[in-house]
Amino acid sequence: MSTEPDARLGRTLAGRYHLQRVLGRGGMGTVYEAEHVGLSRQVAVKVLHTHIATAPGAVMRFQREARLMARLQHPGAAQVYDFGEEAGELFLVMERLQGETLDTVTFREGPLSIPLAVEVVAQVLEVLEASHALGIVHRDLKPGNVMLLGELSAPRVKVLDFGLAQLVDGSPQERITVSGMVHGTPGYMSPEQCRGEPLDGRADLYALGCVLHELLIGQPPFGEMPVAEVMSGHLYRPPAPLRQLRPHLSIPPALDTLVLECLAKMKEQRPDNAQVMRLRLRQSLSLPISLAQAPRGEGKKKERPLPAPQPSKTEVPSDAPVGVMEAGGLANPHGVGTALAAAGFRVVPCVEGVSVGDVRALIIVPEAGGDALPLARQLASRPHGPPVLLCGEDDLTVMTRAIEGGVYDYIPLPLDPVDLSRKVARALRARR
Structure with a gap:
């Protein structure tokens, strides 16, 4: 308040x-x-x-x-x-509702117990069944838009703020949120929403999978990273199984599988609809544990935040040249080419307007305060060209426009050498 x-x-x-x-x-x-x-x-x-x-x-x-x-x-x-x-x-x-939003509850309590988390999400799915039947996609499901009424041991759920909803089957004249516009909260956005594509109810199921992940683990699938990294995760990175992140929780295998299916990059691989997801969610608990008797989560101080995952050693393909188009050459303050060379990559300096040759990936680095987005989109649109990676400020709008234009990945500045090496290695593997 x-x-x-x-x-x-x-x-x-x-x-x-x-x-x-x-x-x-x-x-x-x-x-x-x-x-x-x-x-x-x-x-x-x-x-x-x-x-x-x-x-x-x-x-x-x-x-x-x-x-x-x-x-x-x-x-x-x-x-x-x-x-x-x-x-x-x-x-x-x-x-006027008297209750607490889910983000307030989890901030105070930490992750919820498995039965309680399942109950909350199942009630949200009941609302989605009704909204999707009307052609309404919420488009911004997150803990802050779910309110819990009554006692936490037996909550009643209210879903808030359908302000970003659109009629899936509305006429073109009625559609105000058009393809190419990106709305939502990055931590819970489906890959198709990150790309600004038309949405159906399966985008809500993806978002709810992110919410369920947070209720059980303590944070959404791609953690509390910069916005560009979060959206890159939604688009490209497979989420880790819940039991791998919290092995002591004894998460039922069926529940773990369902969460991973909800977080599938392709919407066709997610549950068909909210009703299917709700039925599978309730069936995933092997024992009918009473909500009132179920223990709470271990609390925010013990569970949040997750320890940062240790990056595995980057495998550098020795025969794969990486083109680096740095405005200003060696004078570029970001030092992308220098960082790649230090990591063991074979760096090939490139110049705008000159053929990039046989490089297997191309990184574009603007000068300080410059805009290299049009150039990156132009090069990314060339048939049979290498994957294009664009460096730039941690800006959601720029990153979204880059991805919409075919850019393979976005590297936020200031530079993180480990992050740079990982993304370049992934781009090189994509061309093998």
Whole structure:
């Protein structure tokens, strides 16, 4: 809950909703606790941020959020009462919930017990069954959008914020979030969402697999890494089995298998739908352990964060030349070519506009403050060309555009030599 002063507090919005205090702020807007003056009922009012409300298409997205949420009548989804506009401000009125979001609970408690984690995710899947039946993909499932009501030993789940949802089967005229736009939270985004592709319900199953991973292990599959590394993990790296990460937890093999299937890079390899995943999830527990009797997780201090995995020795292909196109040559401050040579790679300096020859991978390094994205996309689009890797600042938008343009991998700066060597070795193996 925020305690910062807010100019809206004390106002009566649309003559009906008296704004009393701030409940939270998110990417789309600010949520207030308010009283419906005529009914003397406490509600939650979400007001769209002003800078977003003026963006092209934002008003239509917000209005569609209200209509979608109003259509979704399920006890596990926050109920929508009203929406409207006043003085250029768009607002959505929802039921006032008394509970804690899942990220708050796990921050305090650490990972949940296996039965409790399964129960929470199974209830979320019940909501997804209803939303997917209406053609609604949530697109931003994460612990912060799941609220737990009641006692933790027997929680009731509410799924929040369908603000990034879109109608899968809507007409082209109704689709506001178009292909090529990337929305969501990086730690929980499916590979197809990272690429800005059209989504279906299996993207939500991927996100929920990330959530279940975090509830059991203490962090999502690709940890608390820089955003570029997280998205690279979603796109390319296979997640480790849960039993390998926490062998002492005695995670049922069927549950471990299900989580890995949810995190499959290809959506066709994930469970067919939310109902299938829910049934398999409940069946994965071999014993009907009572939630009230099940032990809690071991706590945040003991379980979080996971120890950093030790990088295995990078196998350097001795006969595979690596092209490095560094703006400024040896004067480039990032030292990519120098780092690769020190790691044992055979480095071939390359120059823009000159044939890259027979290099097996090509790394493009911009000058400080420069933009090499157009060049990287151009070179990556050449048929039969080597995999192109682009170095750049730790910027989600740039990395996403690079991957959409066919760039094989993104190397965030400042440079991590171990990370650089690992990604270059992977690119070389991809061309064998």
